[in-house]
Amino acid sequence: MTAPIETTGAQAEAQPEAVLVGVDKGQIEGRSLGQIAWSRFKKDKVAVAGGVIVILLVLLAVLSRPIQAMFGLDPNALHQDLIDPNTSLPKGDFGGMSWDHPLGVEPKFGRDIATRILEGSWVSLVVAFGATILSNTIGAVLGVVAGYYGGRVDTIISRLMDTFLAFPLLLFAIAISATLQGGAFGLEGLPLHISVLIFVIGFFNWPYLGRIVRGQTLALREREFVDASRGMGARGPYILFRELLPNLVGPIIVYSTLLIPTNILFEASLSFLGVGIQPPQASWGGMLNQAVDFYQVDPQYMIVPGLAIFVTVLAFNLLGDGLRDALDPRSR
């Protein structure tokens, strides 16, 4: 479409296309992609709120054991004196809330709910982060290899992804956790349960990121900088890990952030079903498992761990959504 010709004489002088106002003090600074994403992210108040909660939660999880040591808290300490022996429910209103036990005590054993939530936080996050790192490492490597090499390699890896996506994930996880319950790889107790959870959750989840990375690599490998690198004599592994992967950091971060909440829910589900973290070790899913027996008479015990899971998962989801919008404006 051609622009109509202006014929009003005086205004028809040559004009600069854009006028920069107030830049006479110095040069305009160039901004990297990261800076642009950060400035976009900052404007998204909900995502920032999610990010702040995530940071607080991670701090809480990291400092969980030190906090317990500092205040002399013990997640497995029994407080039978706070339990009504006739009903085995906590004495007092709201599940036995008091200054000493701000979130109440659990029925039957009288263990402090707040301390158990604190103890459960690190278990939850260690499993979720571990599983995410495991599955996204496999996914990123296989995805970039499939996308870059194409051909038969791509066919094999893509079929593998389809196959993994067809597995009944939860049931496989239940089955593996159940068969390895007795002991495996010389591990026992909590380290065993945590490693088994990381393995079962992480090992089957990789095709989700794998597909995304493969798709992005298909587009990236045609770009000039890859050709240039190849022209300078770079070969397969160098191009994969030094040229392609750094350009895929954005989507990998986004989908890691979005996979963590899924994995938190997964861990909680398995512990809820009794194949994850085993009592007496505190875990959020395990607490809900025990709360089910009491929810009609002591709903407090169910609501606290339920809300803990909800807030954590929601915060990670908000952060992930915000990061995705900031790093990939097309997805808005």
Place this chain on the structure above:
Amino acid sequence: MISYILRRTFAAVILLLVVTAVTFAIFFLLPRMAGQTADQLAQQYIGKSPTKADIAAVKQNLGLDEPLYAQYWHFIKGIVAGATYDLGPTTAHCDAPCFGYSFKNHVAVWPQLTSRLPVTISLAAGAAVMWLVSGVVIGVISALKPRSFFDRAFMGVALAGVSLPMFFTGNLALLLFTYQWPIFGRTYVPFTENPAQWANTLFPAWCSLALLYSAIYARLTRSGMLETMNEDFIRTARAKGLRERRVVARHGLRAALTPIITVFGMDLGLLLGGAVITETVFSLPGIGQYAVQGITDNDLPPILGVTLLAAFFVVIANLLVDLLYAAADPRVRLS
């Protein structure tokens, strides 16, 4: 078309073989790799406090001492042709398809699965209708007016929906609507006995399941619709003078629905193989609950049977989706 169907069916059969191999590996190979002895593994197939003779019998019946390929052969042969187990004084028949035999409860797993299937189908079908309708409608409304009040409100609720654990919302629903205000029934009633009571008991479970899934589907539909409504063919449809409603329904939604159908097939297949958590929370005697019972009883064969069945359902659902695709979209057949 026929060659396409044959190819897809062949691929599905291969996938089934792979899935049975992986299931076999999880139940028989992985524990051994992790350092368990054949005795320890056999013990897991009997449950708590077995005698020495029990362990030896199970070990012999499952061939746990034999080489791996022989064990796998027993496993596949059982599924196809059935199996007979020698239990000291008596023998137990496990008719084909033998999805395992619970040495602890002295029952074959397959009849248990089929008797529980109607419950799981009731749960999955009811919830699927609810989430598909609500999810797609909400997704379309949100996509047509992006960044509007409704869009933000719906997507906020959807985000909360995916962040809520099923075993929390489910129990909350039970607490509120069966104890605090007893509107809904607590024990499952088969459809053939009393359809009204059937729906009444299942309703809270449907809603809890639908809340989770409709949130996912609303987000999927929204992003799909946002993408398709920017396509050239939408502009063409508008330029032809079609009404906006027709453009959205016939041109936009139709294109946006295809990926949703794929996901739907997978989800439905998975759910039919046992909605483990939902059935546990709402005490529905379905397939998933059978697996959980296996966990609590320390009885592996039920878990093995449910896992196999779920894998079968997923593979079959995948095949059906592929065939539906081909029927709807001629381009798929040719590629």
